[in-house]
Amino acid sequence: MVLCPPFPNKEQDTGPIILVIIILQKIRYTAINKVSKGTIEDNKVYSNALDNIEIDKGSSPELRSNKIFDGANGIYIHGNSQPLIEENDVFNNAKAGVKIRLGSPILRRNQIHDDKGVGIYILDQGKSIIEDNDIFGNSRAGVAIEGGEPVLRGNRINKNGFQAVSIRNNGAGTIEDNDLRDNKKGPWDVSESNKFSLITSRNLE
Numbered sequence: 001m002v003l004c005p006p007f008p009n010k011e012q013d014t015g016p017i018i019l020v021i022i023i024l025q026k027i028r029y030t031a032i033n034k035v036s037k038g039t040i041e042d043n044k045v046y047s048n049a050l051d052n053i054e055i056d057k058g059s060s061p062e063l064r065s066n067k068i069f070d071g072a073n074g075i076y077i078h079g080n081s082q083p084l085i086e087e088n089d090v091f092n093n094a095k096a097g098v099k100i101r102l103g104s105p106i107l108r109r110n111q112i113h114d115d116k117g118v119g120i121y122i123l124d125q126g127k128s129i130i131e132d133n134d135i136f137g138n139s140r141a142g143v144a145i146e147g148g149e150p151v152l153r154g155n156r157i158n159k160n161g162f163q164a165v166s167i168r169n170n171g172a173g174t175i176e177d178n179d180l181r182d183n184k185k186g187p188w189d190v191s192e193s194n195k196f197s198l199i200t201s202r203n204l205e
Contacts, residue, residue: 037059037060037061038061038062039061039062039063039064040053040061040062040063040064040066041062041063041064041065041066042064042065042066043066043067044066044067045066045067045068045069045071046067046068046069046070046071047069047070047071048070048071048072049071049072050071050072051071051072051073051074051075051076051099052068052069052070052071052072052073052074052075052093053068053074053075053076054075054076054078055075055076055077055078055079055081055083055103055105056076056077056078056079056081057079057081058079058080058081058082059079059081059082059083060081060082060083060084061083061084062083062084062085062086063075063083063084063085063086063088064084064085064086064087064088065087065088066088066089067088067089067091068088068089068090068091068093069089069090069091069092069093070092070093071093071094072093072094072095073093073094073095073096073097073098073099073121074090074091074093074096074097074098074112074115075090075097075098075099076099076101077098077099077100077101077103077105077126078099078100078101078102078103079102079103080102080103080104081103081104081105082103082104082105082106083103083105083106084105084106084108085098085105085106085107085108085110086106086107086108086109086110087108087109087110088110088111089110089111090110090111090112090113090115091111091112091113091114091115092114092115092116093115093116093117094115094116094117095115095116095117095121096115096117096118096119096120096121096144097112097113097115097118097119097120097135097138098112098119098120098121099120099121099123100120100121100122100123100126100128100148100150101122101123101124101126102124102125102126103126103127103128104126104127104128105128105129106128106129106131107120107128107129107130107131107133108129108130108131108132108133109132109133110133110134111133111134111136112133112134112135112136112138113134113135113136113137113138114136114137114138115138115139116138116139117138117139117140118138118140118141118142118143118144118162118166119135119136119138119141119142119143119157119160120135120142120143120144121143121144121146122143122144122145122146122147122148122150122171123145123146123147123148123169124146124147124148125147125148125149126147126148126149126150127148127149127150128148128150128151129150129151129153130143130150130151130152130153130155131151131152131153131154131155132153132154132155133155133156134155134156135155135156135157135158135160136156136157136158136159136160137159137160138160138161139160139161139162140160140161140162140166141160141162141163141164141165141166141189142157142158142160142163142164142165142183143157143164143165143166144165144166144167144168145165145166145167145168145171145172145173146167146168146169146170146171147169147170147171148171148172148173149171149172149173150173150174151173151174151175152165152173152174152175152176152178153174153175153176153177153178154177154178155178155179156178156179157178157179157180157183158179158180158181158182158183159182159183159184160183160184161183161184161185162183162184162185162189163183163185163186163187163188163189164178164180164181164183164186164187164188165180165187165188165189165190166188166189166190167188167189167190167191167194167198168189168190168191168194169191170193170194170197171194171197172194172197172198173198173199174199174200175198175199175200175203176199176200176201176202176203177201177202177203178203178204179203179204180203180204180205181204181205186205187203187205188205
């Protein structure tokens with residue numbers, strides 16, 4: 001079942017789109033993709049065969065107060081997109097809760113939990129500001145950085161199946177004022193070559 005107003009053509013530079021109480025489930029492709037601008041708010045987006053929400057081609061929507069679950073990745077951000085993602089509940093996706101590749105999102109005050117892979121996966125020059133989120137109960141690391149360079153600030157990254165933060169393959173970043181306690185394999189997994197490109201301070205371990 002899909003209850004949804006029409007989306008703009010992916011090549012258009014549209015004005016704000018306000019989406020309220022949309023139920024999207026059990027369709028073959030991504031539920032919401034290639035959104036240029038606008039607000040996606042108070043929806044349930046779930047049970048899609050691919051990513052529940054894909055944001056690309058330099059898009060900058062706002063995602064707020066949605067429940068996003070049971071997809072491949074919950075949210076996939078790429079193509080130099082810069083969305084604002086705040087106060088969403090992202091959970092029980094088959095891969096990552098949020099995957100960031102060549103994008104620069106802001107993630108703030110989300111719950112990202114109980115995904116089958118990592119909570120947040122940042123790779124291939126993904127840059128982001130990730131602050132004041134609860135990232136917990138994911139099967140692998142809470143946050144995995146491979147070639148990305150995010151700022152993690154003031155997050156609670158707890159009770160994940162691997163480490164709180166994993167940094168490999170030229171990953172870097174600034175990680176400060178986070179609670180990294182109570183993860184199954186400890187707070188950190190940092191390869192030797194990545195230690196010099198990492199800035200950390202005032203984390204609880």
